Amino acid sequence: MAVYKIIFKGEIKNERYRSKTEAALAKLFNINAAKASVLFNGKSYALKKGLTQGAAELMQRKLNQIGVVSYLIREETITDEITCQSNMAVKNKSEGEPQNKKSTCLDCGSTDIMDW
Numbered sequence: 001m002a003v004y005k006i007i008f009k010g011e012i013k014n015e016r017y018r019s020k021t022e023a024a025l026a027k028l029f030n031i032n033a034a035k036a037s038v039l040f041n042g043k044s045y046a047l048k049k050g051l052t053q054g055a056a057e058l059m060q061r062k063l064n065q066i067g068v069v070s071y072l073i074r075e076e077t078i079t080d081e082i083t084c085q086s087n088m089a090v091k092n093k094s095e096g097e098p099q100n101k102k103s104t105c106l107d108c109g110s111t112d113i114m115d116w
């Protein structure tokens with residue numbers, strides 16, 4: 001059975017609105033501002049796990065509305081200990097924005113990989 005998770009890497013659509021975006025993220029997840037601020041350090045965080053596809057897409061839309069760039073990852077269970085992960089879509093940046101030139105791992109969404 002496939003489940004979905006939402007990955008956040010500290011990216012926002014418009015850096016000019018960073019404080020508003022941090023506050024909106026804190027409100028959405030019912031956490032204090034200090035905890036929300038930590039999430040913007042560039043590390044990858046699974047904000048939600050174990051979601052149905054519909055619930056994951058809804059959460060990603062909510063994040064997009066507050067200016068957060070997120071990634072939808074599908075996780076397929078092979079056995080109790082083995083799972084397969086795949087990136088479901090391009091990150092939710094607005095159309096027309098220049099895309100990052102870093103390569104993105106299609107399995108985990110990491111951008112910390114080198115082009116050879």
